[in-house]
Amino acid sequence: MEVPPASKPKIQPTTILFLGFVIYGLSALWSPSLLVITFLLSYSIPHIFRINDNGGSRRTLWNSWALEEERPEEWKPKNISKNMILKEDYWINKRGMVLSTSTMMPKSGESKAVVCLCHGFNDNASYYKRIGYQRLIRKGIAVVTIEYEGHGRSDGLLSYIPSWEHLIDDTTQFFQQVLQEKFSGKKCFLMGESMGGAISYFTYERNPKLWSGVVFVAPMLKVAKGILPPPWVVILLQKLLGPSGSYSPIGWLPIAPTANIAQKAFRLPEKYVAVCKFPCFYGRQPRLATARELLNVMTHISENYKNFIAPFIILHGKDDMVTCPDLSQMFHDDSKSPDKEIKLYPGLWHNLTCGETEKDMDMVFNDAIHWILARI
Numbered sequence: 001m002e003v004p005p006a007s008k009p010k011i012q013p014t015t016i017l018f019l020g021f022v023i024y025g026l027s028a029l030w031s032p033s034l035l036v037i038t039f040l041l042s043y044s045i046p047h048i049f050r051i052n053d054n055g056g057s058r059r060t061l062w063n064s065w066a067l068e069e070e071r072p073e074e075w076k077p078k079n080i081s082k083n084m085i086l087k088e089d090y091w092i093n094k095r096g097m098v099l100s101t102s103t104m105m106p107k108s109g110e111s112k113a114v115v116c117l118c119h120g121f122n123d124n125a126s127y128y129k130r131i132g133y134q135r136l137i138r139k140g141i142a143v144v145t146i147e148y149e150g151h152g153r154s155d156g157l158l159s160y161i162p163s164w165e166h167l168i169d170d171t172t173q174f175f176q177q178v179l180q181e182k183f184s185g186k187k188c189f190l191m192g193e194s195m196g197g198a199i200s201y202f203t204y205e206r207n208p209k210l211w212s213g214v215v216f217v218a219p220m221l222k223v224a225k226g227i228l229p230p231p232w233v234v235i236l237l238q239k240l241l242g243p244s245g246s247y248s249p250i251g252w253l254p255i256a257p258t259a260n261i262a263q264k265a266f267r268l269p270e271k272y273v274a275v276c277k278f279p280c281f282y283g284r285q286p287r288l289a290t291a292r293e294l295l296n297v298m299t300h301i302s303e304n305y306k307n308f309i310a311p312f313i314i315l316h317g318k319d320d321m322v323t324c325p326d327l328s329q330m331f332h333d334d335s336k337s338p339d340k341e342i343k344l345y346p347g348l349w350h351n352l353t354c355g356e357t358e359k360d361m362d363m364v365f366n367d368a369i370h371w372i373l374a375r376i
Contacts, residue, residue, distance in 0.1 A: 055155035061279035084137040100153035111142035118196030124152030128354040135365040163245040191215040213311035229257040251289030264321040266355035311339035317348030
């Protein structure tokens with residue numbers, strides 16, 4: 001697979017102008033402020049700007065990392081491809097962005113059904129996902145993935161979601177194209193983890209006739225208590241950033257006042273430590289515009305989920321500290337779908353497909369596989 005060259009990061013002139021006026025104004029009022037600003041920048045720049053922020057840089061880092069022998073044994077290529085046919089590719093969206101994609105199929109080439117996987121926030125569709133989702137491949141279910149703008153090896157500022165509508169445009173168009181070209185006549189399902197649950201919800205709504213059902217894994221309907229800042233902070237940020245999808249000169253800043261979500265997702269510490277070594281790892285506060293988009297999404301789902309009629313199953317850990325299992329139960333109970341199911345797992349945390357023991361992950365995947373196979 002040929003990797004696209006590193007694209008130059010797009011620096012917004014309005015952002016530079018805004019910062020320039022601020023620094024000039026402060027220095028005019030009090031000249032020693034330049035020393036203070038320099039001191040603050042020396043600490044903030046390494047946090048705000050990182051080498052893997054740019055999509056091209058992440059692809060370069062990935063290539064180097066993929067050759068390293070010190071990677072965890074389970075992440076080496078021999079362990080993620082022996083039971084399946086793996087095809088990686090790049091897809092160009094309507095905005096001219098290069099997005100990383102992959103298709104995994106049984107070695108026989110015959111698939112009973114297809115799952116289009118929507119990964120979570122700050123996540124990607126490689127390695128850990130491929131290891132876990134081989135369970136579907138062994139049961140004859142193909143898996144199609146796309147890494148969104150700002151995620152994995154795709155273009156875009158790392159973990160920056162400036163427009164939810166653009167993200168859903170990409171998943172909808174890519175999945176439709178692949179399913180029509182490679183899997184015509186097969187039953188197709190969406191499977192969304194965390195934020196990917198919300199993406200699955202919106203992607204299904206764009207073209208309900210395409211899908212036979214949705215598997216929600218710890219879906220992002222509303223975040224758990226303790227993740228969000230006080231309501232007045234949320235209101236202030238929304239006024240500063242403007243409506244959903246609009247540009248703000250401060251929207252890219254990784255300073256959204258929320259708790260550390262990533263660490264709360266993994267019950268097994270060694271799993272989190274391994275993920276931190278990944279070349280696409282983010283490890284900062286959410287960017288302001290991203291936080292705005294996710295808040296708007298959760299508000300929309302909260303106001304409309306009762307009208308959701310797709311066949312679905314929800315899989316959720318009862319000790320999840322990122323997304324709320326009680327809200328998943330409410331979604332299940334109140335939606336109008338005639339075909340719905342929910343399984344809550346005592347003791348399990350948020351990342352059910354990567355962050356638990358092999359035994360517990362087997363249980364979760366088996367529930368998803370059984371549900372899918374019963375509907376083909």
